[in-house]
Amino acid sequence: MSSFIQITDPHIVAKGALVCGRSDTATALRLAVATINDRLPLLEGVTCAIVTGDLTDHGTPEEYAHFLEIMATLDLPWLAVPGNHDQRAAMRAACAGASWLPAEGPIHWQRDFGPYSVIALDTLLEGAHHGRLCAEGLEFLDSALTALGDQPAVIATHHPWLPSGIPAMDADNLHNGAALMARLEAHPGPVRMISGHVHRAVTGQIGRIPCQIAPAPCHAVALDHRAGRDPGLVLEPGAVTLYRWHEVPGPCLTSTLLPLGRFSGPWPFD
Template sequence: MIHGFIQITDTHIVAPGTLVSGHSDTAQALRRAVETINAKLPLWEGIDCAIVTGDLTDHGTPEEYAHFLSIMDDLALPWIAIPGNHDQRAPMRAALSDAPWMPSTGPVHWVRDFGAFSVIGLDTLLEGAHHGMLCEEGMDFLDTTLTAIGDQPAIVATHHPFMHAGLPAMDADNLRNGAAMIARLGAHRGPVRMLSGHVHRAVTGQIGRVTCQIAPATCHAVLTDHRTGSAPQLVLEPGAVTVHRWLDQPGAGLVSEVIPTGLFPGPWPFEA
């Protein structure tokens, strides 16, 4: 039986009627993502939930979380989330206090058992900073959870990636203290993967035996500028979500598809 989830990241919702940086209609982008997922779900087998990997809002205000929830209400899937650097824990916790995965205090760490694998959500938000830090409690949570799941495949979800994407303006603000986390993941008895957001584009790398994958945002992308010293700039490339499914077959495992959001011409049979 196939199990999987949809990764939604960096939705950056602001107050109704406003644009991020004067250009990006993030609410419209999230509505488009929700409509895309709902339309395609009948074609996708085994999707249990969505996982939102941070930057739900742009400033972490109660009004922004209310706006985020009003759009996500239309999603035909349950969802869980971790915060990003643009979130604020107290307003996020208040807005989601009814969610069974939301702890009543402290960082927002959780684990979700999908049967074929587990996803461990780790909160890397350091309030007041854009870069990420994994607190001691988070490292302990990871260690305890990996020990408990034995040789089951482990997928760690964070907002901030530890891998460098080769975009100096973004790499400066990644997860600064992830080496111990990667080492602990590398020592896990089962397959491992790290999924993140924050960089607003699809990038994949490898650190030791840990495949590291960064998912594209639903809204604006960050310009692919590889020059040292360049400032980050946004571009209105198509938004996307990432479908992760566990295929229990040789040559498979966790298979991840980046799906652009929106409606496109087709489908048509190969042979007309």
Template sequence: MPSFLQITDTHIVADGTLAYGRSDTAAALERAVETINARLPLLGGVECAIVTGDLTDHGSEEEYDRFKAIMSRLQLPYLAIPGNHDLRGPMRVAFAGEDWMPMQGPIQWRRDIGALTVIGLDTLLEGAHYGHLSDAGFAFLDSTLSSLGPRPAVIATHHPWMLSGIDAMDQDNLRNGARLIERLQAHPGPVRMISGHVHRAITGQIGKVTCQIGPAPCHAVHLDHRRQAENALILEPGAVTVYCQPATQPGLLISDLLPVGSFAGPWPFFP
């Protein structure tokens, strides 16, 4: 059963510091890597991990080196796209040896996984918290989708287009996402958009496009739907997302959450 994982919003900071003075993001990513490695024999067919942005908190060389050191223990290859806390130049240097990293321009790529294709898009607009897909990004998307025919597509972005209900985060989503959704609606095959940024597990539907936001392994954005509520973090349990394609139902893509950590069990229901 071909599958892949989504890891998002790791926000790695310099050694000896905490993100926002409270969140030990490096320890959270270490636990996530340990959790994934321990579960891989049970998941079967996991081909890679997709990291949907905000790898670091400030985009520094030291933070990328620390991210890579922790992720080097992951028993899977991984691909990444930038988020608003990343910087394209240092990220390109950090991953210059990876086959998915372009030498210039937006950090975008294609990965075929089983019966579907994942298209990673760069929505970083440096200096802004909100997302923007460039003309080069749209050109890459159009070219890749046109080559797929009816093949299922998964579009990976850092910034979501759908609303989360958290006002402060929704103000910083993908500003030109309507243009993106128009293109996805026109794709002849099944299509899904997976994103990060909100640090919560959220699912919505825009026309034919299933939209999912993945949780972070570290802190979450506080769930507060009141208008103009203060944007805040909360140290809820972290998680990563598992996507898999059942062989008996072609075109179906299912998702599940893998909580970060170790837990009591499993025990048979009827010992």
């Protein structure tokens, strides 16, 4: 079984700072790393963590150094794509030498997990909150899907195409997501899309494509479906997401939320 863990939207700031003066994102990411390390002996086949954007809050070298310091304690290799709070040049400089990092241009990559592959796409449009796949990204996707044949694919992005129901967040989703979904619909094998950006768990299906938005380790975006409302920050419990491949009863990829921290138990059912 080939599994990975998705971490999204850690939003690391300078040491001692809080996001919006309220969210201690560094402590949240440390707790996420500690939770993953604690659970790994129980989770067979986890080979890496994938960070789906907003590694930092402002994209500064100081913030990336802080992020790397925390992630250095993770007992797994990790890969990442940028989000709208990242700066591509600063992220590339901070992660220089990483095997998954292209030397220049958008940060797209592909990783083979055996029975399936993850194709990560850079949706950062610098200076904007919403996302967009550039022509190079669509070409990268086309080439990767063609090479896979009918093998299952997981598409990892920061910005989702799946609506969350939160109007302000949906306005800032992946603006050319229809072009992406048309390609995924045409792929002969199973496809799933996983994203971040909304800081909460949302699942749905667009056409035949299951789509998931993952929760963040730190704060969430307030669940408010009313029009005309500015998004707010809510200090809900954080989580990361475990993706696990199963061959029985039939080939499939499942997902499980891992709440952060340690909890009492397990106790026998008697």
